[in-house]
Amino acid sequence: MQLKKTSIKKALFAASCSLLAGNSVAKDWDFDAALMYYGESDRVQAIEGIFKANRTLKDDREFSSKLVVDSLTGASANGAVPQTSAQTFTTPSGNGQYTAGAGETPLDDSFLDTRVQVAAQWSQPLGEKYIVSTGANFSNEYDYQSAAFNSSIGRYLNNKNTTVSLGLSYAMDSVDAVGGRPVGLSTMVVDEGQFANAEAFQAAFDATRQSGGEDGKDTVDVVLGLTQVINRRWITQFNISLSEVDGYLTDPYKVVSQVDTSGLSVNQLYENRPGTRSKQAFFAQSKYHFEKSVWDISYRLTNDDWGIQSHTIESRYHFLLSNNRYIEPHVRFYQQSEADFYTPFLREGESLPEFASADYRIGKLNTYTLGVKYGKKLENGREYGVRLEYYSQAPQSVGVEPLGQLESLDLYPSLDAVILQFDYKF
Amino acid sequence: MAIRALKNYELSRHNSYFSAKFHAMASPCELLFDTRDQSLAEWLSEKGVAEVQRIEEKFSRYAKNNLCFAINNADGAPVEIDDECYRLLSFAQTCYELSEGMFDLTSGVLRRAWKFDCSDRLPQQHQIDDLLPLVGWEKVRFTDRHIQMQPGMEVDFGGIGKEYAVSSVSDICLHHAPNVSVLVNLGGDIQVTKPRERNLPWRVGIENHKQVIPIIQGALATSGDAKRYLLKNGKRYGHILNPKTGWPIRNAPSSVTTHAPLCVQAGCLATLALLSGKEAEQFLKNQDVKYWCTRT
Numbered sequence: 198m199q200l201k202k203t204s205i206k207k208a209l210f211a212a213s214c215s216l217l218a219g220n221s222v223a224k225d226w227d228f229d230a231a232l233m234y235y236g237e238s239d240r241v242q243a244i245e246g247i248f249k250a251n252r253t254l255k256d257d258r259e260f261s262s263k264l265v266v267d268s269l270t271g272a273s274a275n276g277a278v279p280q281t282s283a284q285t286f287t288t289p290s291g292n293g294q295y296t297a298g299a300g301e302t303p304l305d306d307s308f309l310d311t312r313v314q315v316a317a318q319w320s321q322p323l324g325e326k327y328i329v330s331t332g333a334n335f336s337n338e339y340d341y342q343s344a345a346f347n348s349s350i351g352r353y354l355n356n357k358n359t360t361v362s363l364g365l366s367y368a369m370d371s372v373d374a375v376g377g378r379p380v381g382l383s384t385m386v387v388d389e390g391q392f393a394n395a396e397a398f399q400a401a402f403d404a405t406r407q408s409g410g411e412d413g414k415d416t417v418d419v420v421l422g423l424t425q426v427i428n429r430r431w432i433t434q435f436n437i438s439l440s441e442v443d444g445y446l447t448d449p450y451k452v453v454s455q456v457d458t459s460g461l462s463v464n465q466l467y468e469n470r471p472g473t474r475s476k477q478a479f480f481a482q483s484k485y486h487f488e489k490s491v492w493d494i495s496y497r498l499t500n501d502d503w504g505i506q507s508h509t510i511e512s513r514y515h516f517l518l519s520n521n522r523y524i525e526p527h528v529r530f531y532q533q534s535e536a537d538f539y540t541p542f543l544r545e546g547e548s549l550p551e552f553a554s555a556d557y558r559i560g561k562l563n564t565y566t567l568g569v570k571y572g573k574k575l576e577n578g579r580e581y582g583v584r585l586e587y588y589s590q591a592p593q594s595v596g597v598e599p600l601g602q603l604e605s606l607d608l609y610p611s612l613d614a615v616i617l618q619f620d621y622k623f
Numbered sequence: 624m625a626i627r628a629l630k631n632y633e634l635s636r637h638n639s640y641f642s643a644k645f646h647a648m649a650s651p652c653e654l655l656f657d658t659r660d661q662s663l664a665e666w667l668s669e670k671g672v673a674e675v676q677r678i679e680e681k682f683s684r685y686a687k688n689n690l691c692f693a694i695n696n697a698d699g700a701p702v703e704i705d706d707e708c709y710r711l712l713s714f715a716q717t718c719y720e721l722s723e724g725m726f727d728l729t730s731g732v733l734r735r736a737w738k739f740d741c742s743d744r745l746p747q748q749h750q751i752d753d754l755l756p757l758v759g760w761e762k763v764r765f766t767d768r769h770i771q772m773q774p775g776m777e778v779d780f781g782g783i784g785k786e787y788a789v790s791s792v793s794d795i796c797l798h799h800a801p802n803v804s805v806l807v808n809l810g811g812d813i814q815v816t817k818p819r820e821r822n823l824p825w826r827v828g829i830e831n832h833k834q835v836i837p838i839i840q841g842a843l844a845t846s847g848d849a850k851r852y853l854l855k856n857g858k859r860y861g862h863i864l865n866p867k868t869g870w871p872i873r874n875a876p877s878s879v880t881t882h883a884p885l886c887v888q889a890g891c892l893a894t895l896a897l898l899s900g901k902e903a904e905q906f907l908k909n910q911d912v913k914y915w916c917t918r919t
Contacts, residue, residue: 205721206883206892206910212717213887216710217790429666429799488665 227251231620241271258321265314272304276451276555278542279606289450290376291402302610312338343370364420371413374449377406381469414444436480446470453555454542460601468554476501491515504537521574529566535595541608561593579623586616632672643668647675650810657804657819671792678788682780701771709767719760725898727760727866731779739851739862751869758866786890789814814842814886844890846897847878863897874901882913
């Protein structure tokens with residue numbers, strides 16, 4: 198055999214380089230499919246399908262994409278106070294009515310929507326010391342469209358143990374409210390037989406609708422980040438972000454009740470919020486790898502010029518079990534103070550404020566989530582997981598003295614939900 | 624002093640370094656870490672042992688329901704492969720071409736006729752003739768997606784798998800601890816990720832040559848096993864088989880160890896030397912590599 202030439206060694210060395218090349222780089226596509234169910238007791242139910250596709254190319258270049266489709270059904274609180282007798286409301290479109298029974302939290306049950314969201318992101322190193330990333334995100338639902346773009350640059354320092362980054366994002370949202378955007382703090386017109394005909398009702402309804410004004414909003418976010426590797430087992434991250442939103446920030450489907458001294462709801466006023474919002478956030482996260490577990494804890498503080506301040510503490514503990522199985526308990530506490538213009542109701546006879554909303558989502562609120570995820574890594578790097586979580590939301594009293602009949606009613610109804618998710622990585 | 628005996632490796636502290644001993648690929652294995660940082664040694668041990676086990680589970684011909692089993696039991700059907708398998712097959716293809724057909728991953732089926740138990744029981748020629756149609760790398764068809772072989776044929780990654788695992792574990796250690804010298808030793812196939820502090824050599828015993836070899840940089844691999852042979856009528860039959868004849872290579876050294884930058888390179892050079900039979904030393908000289916050759 199012709200094994201005498203030294204060129205054999207060269208050919209062999211070249212071949213062995215391609216044998217070992219890219220061993221540490223993931224090849225081909227990674228897919229992640231998930232199906233999530235979210236169910237509030239007696240209210241919103243949602244089914245969400247998530248499909249992610251990631252590809253890591255040579256030199257740490259990475260492409261990721263995501264498709265989310267969710268479908269919501271059910272009812273959500275419209276902001277009105279409950280009453281000791283039944284109440285009737287006009288649907289957002291003006292074409293119908295819905296009612297809330299005595300003592301019930303008024304829920305708008307015409308709530309039904311399907312949302313489709315598509316996102317794509319590309320990141321790659323730029324030379325030895327920088328990493329850049331850019332992406333886009335589009336979402337579409339019946340009455341809402343959003344397009345967002347983001348870019349960031351990161352700089353490695355200190356032997357890649359420190360990364361500082363600066364990110365910018367811009368989002369354009371447009372709202373196409375069902376029935377049009379209500380005039381802020383105008384009174385909901387309810388057909389109780391007082392109109393001569395349908396045209397007369399329609400004219401009164403139309404008078405509560407805006408003809409001009411902004412129907413969308415723009416959001417600019419700036420995020421300054423620091424990732425610090427403390428040692429092989431411990432990594433920390435800190436972010437500061439600023440966000441400016443400008444445009445139509447009111448929820449066109451929410452109302453604030455105007456009540457008399459006996460607590461009787463005399464009018465439902467469409468809510469009205471400021472046209473700008475400035476938000477600042479601070480985020481800190483620590484991830485520690487133990488022998489057979491990973492502990493992840495994070496804290497987020499947000500503050501905005503609506504007067505809402507929030508604190509979030511979240512923690513996950515990832516335990517590795519035998520046979521590539523893992524179990525991951527999860528807890529999250531969230532607390533926020535109410536917006537300056539939040540009020541559970543307005544009093545009849547008092548002058549109307551410029552802005553008012555009774556939306557519990559910008560009221561004083563505590564929530565907590567308790568959950569657990571169980572998963573198993575299969576051969577060929579495939580993995581499945583099941584997540585079950587319990588979510589509890591408890592709006593808090595903001596100290597407004599309940600009038601008359603409201604004293605005996607629940608102005609701050611709490612809500613429980615269950616989340617069940619299956620996912621499969623392949 | 625053994626500090627920890629976890630289920631898959633045993634970590635020991637020495638004067639200036641840590642060692643992790645474990646058993647894999649039918650061999651005693653060892654990782655040496657030139658550090659006094661125990662948590663680093665543990666962390667690298669976990670990653671290294673996991674990688675060896677991953678490769679063994681995937682490519683061992685003894686396992687059932689792994690990729691190797693699927694390929695060898697496809698009965699003529701194409702089998703889907705991944706990029707790693709494709710790279711190994713491509714490397715085997717290069718070795719096959721460079722050796723003009725002597726390095727052949729399909730020659731393992733000849734073991735059904737040959738049992739190298741130091742006895743004098745040679746197989747009958749008809750037994751070998753029955754197996755030869757199942758040998759021949761040129762009959763294997765593969766792309767980056769699939770491999771297809773004739774029914775009954777088998778590939779045996781044993782010829783490159785262990786050396787590949789050594790190089791792969793070295794890459795992982797170098798990636799995670801670029802400043803620490805790690806020696807990876809899987810049953811005598813060895814690679815060092817980088818020189819130690821002050822260029823101190825690692826000293827490793829090579830059983831087949833009954834000597835301790837100092838190694839500063841690069842890799843060592845050994846082919847051949849002095850304990851696996853047959854002896855009949857004063858004639859010694861070593862266990863390296865010629866895939867073309869089905870008989871042992873004549874006048875081959877009993878064992879060859881070579882030094883090269885990477886273990887996969889050293890392993891292949893050692894095997895090609897054995898396959899050169901009586902010209903083994905000449906082959907190694909021509910390749911300009913450091914080697915240790917034992918003839919018995």
